[in-house]
Amino acid sequence: MSLKHKKIMIADDDPGIVDAVEMLLEFEGYDVISTVDGSTVLDMKENLPDLLLLDIWMSGEDGRDICKKLKQEPLTKNIPIIMVSASRDIEESAIEAGADDFLAKPFEMNELLKKIEDLTRYL
Numbered sequence: 001m002s003l004k005h006k007k008i009m010i011a012d013d014d015p016g017i018v019d020a021v022e023m024l025l026e027f028e029g030y031d032v033i034s035t036v037d038g039s040t041v042l043d044m045k046e047n048l049p050d051l052l053l054l055d056i057w058m059s060g061e062d063g064r065d066i067c068k069k070l071k072q073e074p075l076t077k078n079i080p081i082i083m084v085s086a087s088r089d090i091e092e093s094a095i096e097a098g099a100d101d102f103l104a105k106p107f108e109m110n111e112l113l114k115k116i117e118d119l120t121r122y123l
Contacts, residue, residue, distance in 0.1 A: 037060070
């Protein structure tokens, strides 16, 4: 499968980041869905994304808790998760929560694209 038609979900409570990343990914040929509410990520039952870009500090939910829950569910455990945070010193806790990769904000869009490509190459 080519990059096209791979679905990426963005979960970040900063609408500006969601809009910017969504535009970039759509320009690159990805199908993008997004939410500013972390709890909606846990409600996914169908139409699952090929990759989840998950902010660690979301209002109401800690992204690490969301990640742990997703990695425990048979339906979502194999979805690659890239956790993002403005705090560079919590990469280790993101990986311990089950994240497949970590990206510190602010990040270069090319770095994000490379990580997405690496994690979805064989999907």
